Amino acid sequence: MNTILFLILAVVAVGCGINVILQTHPISSALSLVGVMGALAVLYLQLGGEFIAAAQLIVYAGAVMVLFVFVIMLLNAGKEQKSRARIWVRWAGPPLLLLFVGAVAYVLEAALPPSPPVRFGGFDGGTVKAIGERLFTEYLLPFEVTSLLILIAIAGAIVLARKEID
Amino acid sequence: MNFFVLTLIKVAVIAFVLLTTLAYLQWIERKVIAHVQLRVGPRRVGPHGLLQPLADVVKLITKEGLLPSHVSVVFYLLAPFIAVMFALISIAVIPFGPVIDVAGVRTEMGLTDLGIGVLFILAISGLGVYGVALAGWSSNNKYSLLGGLRSSAQMLSYELPMALAITAPLLLMNTLSFRELVAKQSFYYFGFLPNWAIFHCPFPQIVAFLVFLVASFAETNRVPFDLPEAEGELVAGFHTEYSSMKFASFFMAEYANMVTVSCVATLLFLGGWTPPFPAEYGSKFIPSIVHAAAALLCFYHAANPARPFDRITLPVVGVVSLGIAGVFLIPAVQPILLPLFWFGAKTGAILFLFIWVRATLPRFRYDQLMRFAWLFLFPLGMLNLLATSLAVALTAK
Numbered sequence: 200m201n202t203i204l205f206l207i208l209a210v211v212a213v214g215c216g217i218n219v220i221l222q223t224h225p226i227s228s229a230l231s232l233v234g235v236m237g238a239l240a241v242l243y244l245q246l247g248g249e250f251i252a253a254a255q256l257i258v259y260a261g262a263v264m265v266l267f268v269f270v271i272m273l274l275n276a277g278k279e280q281k282s283r284a285r286i287w288v289r290w291a292g293p294p295l296l297l298l299f300v301g302a303v304a305y306v307l308e309a310a311l312p313p314s315p316p317v318r319f320g321g322f323d324g325g326t327v328k329a330i331g332e333r334l335f336t337e338y339l340l341p342f343e344v345t346s347l348l349i350l351i352a353i354a355g356a357i358v359l360a361r362k363e364i365d
Numbered sequence: 366m367n368f369f370v371l372t373l374i375k376v377a378v379i380a381f382v383l384l385t386t387l388a389y390l391q392w393i394e395r396k397v398i399a400h401v402q403l404r405v406g407p408r409r410v411g412p413h414g415l416l417q418p419l420a421d422v423v424k425l426i427t428k429e430g431l432l433p434s435h436v437s438v439v440f441y442l443l444a445p446f447i448a449v450m451f452a453l454i455s456i457a458v459i460p461f462g463p464v465i466d467v468a469g470v471r472t473e474m475g476l477t478d479l480g481i482g483v484l485f486i487l488a489i490s491g492l493g494v495y496g497v498a499l500a501g502w503s504s505n506n507k508y509s510l511l512g513g514l515r516s517s518a519q520m521l522s523y524e525l526p527m528a529l530a531i532t533a534p535l536l537l538m539n540t541l542s543f544r545e546l547v548a549k550q551s552f553y554y555f556g557f558l559p560n561w562a563i564f565h566c567p568f569p570q571i572v573a574f575l576v577f578l579v580a581s582f583a584e585t586n587r588v589p590f591d592l593p594e595a596e597g598e599l600v601a602g603f604h605t606e607y608s609s610m611k612f613a614s615f616f617m618a619e620y621a622n623m624v625t626v627s628c629v630a631t632l633l634f635l636g637g638w639t640p641p642f643p644a645e646y647g648s649k650f651i652p653s654i655v656h657a658a659a660a661l662l663c664f665y666h667a668a669n670p671a672r673p674f675d676r677i678t679l680p681v682v683g684v685v686s687l688g689i690a691g692v693f694l695i696p697a698v699q700p701i702l703l704p705l706f707w708f709g710a711k712t713g714a715i716l717f718l719f720i721w722v723r724a725t726l727p728r729f730r731y732d733q734l735m736r737f738a739w740l741f742l743f744p745l746g747m748l749n750l751l752a753t754s755l756a757v758a759l760t761a762k
Contacts, residue, residue, distance in 0.1 A: 226440070226502065233495070240488075253484035261491025262521065265498070269517045272502045272510065327481065327541055 205245060212238035223279045225271045229264060236260045246317065248325030375476055383456055387620045388418035394720045401724035412678045428609040433504070436606065440503035445607065445614035448496025452621035455489045458482040459628045460544050462638050462704035473544070474704070482543040483535065486629055487528060490584060494520045496618065497586075497593060501603035512602030515731065516593035519583055522738040523590075527580035529746030533573040533753045534562035534633050547637030557646060561636035568756045572749045574634045576742055578718070581626035583738070585619060588723040592731055627715040628708075635711045638704035649699060652706045656690035659683075 215234035222228045236259045243252040324330070334342050392407065392414065399406030407414030432438070459482075460475030479485050494517050501513015535541065538549045550561050562570045583590040594602030604615045631637060640648035663683030670676045693702055729737070 226499075230440075230495075230499075249479075249481045250484070253481050253488050256488035257484065257491055261488055261494070262524075265491070265494050265517055265521060268495070268498055268502075269514065269521075272498065272514060327484075 201245060205242070208238045208242050208245075212242070223281060225276045225279075226268065229267050229271060232267075233260050233264050236264065243325075246325075247323060250325055250327045250330050371470065371472060372476070375472070379456060379476060383453070383621070383624070386624060387617055388422065390620050390624070390716065391421070391616075392418050393716075394723070397717070397720045398724040401721070412674075422613075425610055425613040430609040430611060433606050435505045437503045437505065440499050441606075442611075444496050444500035444503060445611045445618075446496075447499065448493065448618040449614040449621070451489050451493040451496065452618035452625070455486050455625045456621075456628075458485050458543065459625070459632070460547070460637070461708050462701070465701050467701070474701075475544075478542055478544045481541050483531060483541045483546075483629075483633075486625070487524075487531070490622070490625070491520075491524060493618070493622065496615075497603050500607065500615070501593075504603070504606035506606055508599045508601075509603050509605050512593045512595075512599050512605070516586060516603060519586075519590065519592060519734060519738075522735060523580045523583035523742075526576050526738065526742040526746040527584060529743070529750050530573040530577035530580060531629075531633060533746075533750050534565075534570050536750075536753055536757050537562060537565055537568065537570070543632050543637075546632055547639065550636040551639045553643055557642050559636055559639060559641055561639075562634045567760065568753050570634060570749075570753070572745065573753075574630070576746045576749070577630060577634070578715075579742060580738075581630065582719070582722065583734070585622040585626060585719075587619075587623065587719055589726040589729050590734060591728060592734060595728060623716060623719055624712070627712045627719070630715050631708060631711040637711075638708040640703070640707050649703055650694075652693040652703065653690040656686045656693065660686035660690065 212235050215231045215238065218231040219228045219235070222231060236255060240252045240255040240260070243249075243255060324333075395417075396406040396414070407417040410416040410420045432441075457476045458479050460473060460478060462474035464471065464473045497516040497520075498513045501509045501511070501516070504510070534546075538546050540546055540549065550559070552560050554560060554564075554566055558564060558566075560566070563574045582588075586593050592602075593599075594604065596602075599605070604612055607615065640651070642648050660683040663679045663686060667676060667679035667683065670679070692698065693706070
């Protein structure tokens with residue numbers, strides 16, 4: 200049951216991911232990205248990370264991507280023009296890509312130490328309580344630094360977007 | 366019983382009740398607004414217009430589904446589907462009552478109980494924006510586009526105060542599961558004062574409740590925040606180009622969202638299905654008393670009819686009401702019906718508030734709406750959260 204669900208979601212995630220670059224219209228690409236995020240959220244849930252799944256949906260699918268779609272709608276971006284690639288580029292591209300990905304995967308597999316296999320629901324540190332405890336004790340400094348970084352980014356955006364008053 | 370079969374039965378019951386509620390909520394809304402405005406409302410189809418929802422459904426299904434030639438077809442057809450799907454899916458994590466035994470089967474009332482139920486509701490309500498935004502964009506109509514843009518900006522802005530308001534009672538209850546939230550609110554101070562989040566003894570969450578209510582009006586695009594479909598400026602906003610069942614989907618989504626936020630407010634702030642005072646003081650007789658009083662009122666008005674038709678219809682309603690009052694007194698069904706009654710009463714009261722506000726308040730201007738969210742509601746929610754967390758930190762053992 201878990202394996203079947205995993206296979207379906209993995210196919211959905213990868214299919215949506217490919218769709219993001221294949222689509223010519225920005226809105227279609229953005230919505231495919233939402234599909235990727237939804238599939239990822241359910242995969243997290245399957246592994247036992249319930250908080251991370253909810254955060255994925257709330258933050259990425261529910262806020263970040265809505266803003267993306269909002270901006271695309273506001274700018275009224277049109278369809279992209281497809282560049283006319285040479286015939287040998289079209290035919291040789293996909294096999295070369297597969298070859299490259301395979302080579303990278305092989306090197307990584309050979310170079311990294313063997314890791315224990317992942318089990319469905321085997322991860323039990325994903326509850327809200329566990330994450331909160333780690334975040335405010337062990338990882339307090341990175342957490343605070345990250346929030347400071349976001350604050351700086353917001354201030355920078357305001358400065359850039361502000362009209363000259365004088 | 367098999368988990369699969371049991372879940373199927375529960376899904377069937379909950380879906381039927383939810384869809385009927387949605388249809389009749391619209392009838393209630395029309396009636397209440399009509400009476401507020403000194404009209405009578407729908408009266409033609411069935412007694413007191415009670416069959417009007419059925420007639421509306423038949424009308425919407427048999428209408429011609431127009432497909433404008435200038436729309437981007439895939440998203441145009443996808444948008445109502447997305448809107449109604451994300452509106453209906455949240456009901457899956459909402460519990461309606463305690464764990465009960467029916468004919469030897471032990472089950473909880475409600476479909477499922479997630480450990481992160483509250484977060485799930487937040488996530489799903491955040492995704493609901495896509496339906497409205499896509500509908501506005503794909504219609505290729507300036508009014509639709511403006512409606513869709515307004516709606517996404519508004520829902521993003523009001524999600525923040527809503528989340529802040531939800532967080533405060535969660536701090537007090539220390540859980541994210543709806544069933545545990547209700548369990549934590551189910552005892553009484555001094556034996557009679559309920560431990561609901563809005564009455565919580567050291568730090569009552571009245572401010573959080575009000576912020577949540579206001580934000581939920583904006584999240585569901587209801588008056589006074591119905592800018593996305595402001596008919597004076599935008600024809601019908603994001604659903605201008607939609608007809609027949611596609612239009613009805615948006616309509617259904619709005620009402621389903623209303624039901625969801627009312628249920629969440631009940632569970633988070635009003636103690637879910639727990640009665641307002643303990644059973645020892647007779648709270649289990651309240652449903653019977655209410656229904657018997659309604660029956661007496663019906664008989665009185667049947668004896669002094671304002672309209673000749675009332676002589677026939679009101680006694681029927683009265684007898685049905687008396688019957689319900691009797692059913693609530695049967696000890697065997699009391700553990701099932703009493704929680705349902707209290708849950709329904711609290712949720713219904715909030716739904717009535719939604720309708721009441723629609724009949725009373727005018728619409729905000731768009732800049733007022735944004736200023737209200739960012740300069741008043743958001744700081745208020747933040748202050749309340751800070752005060753609550755400080756109090757929780759100081760009293761923690």
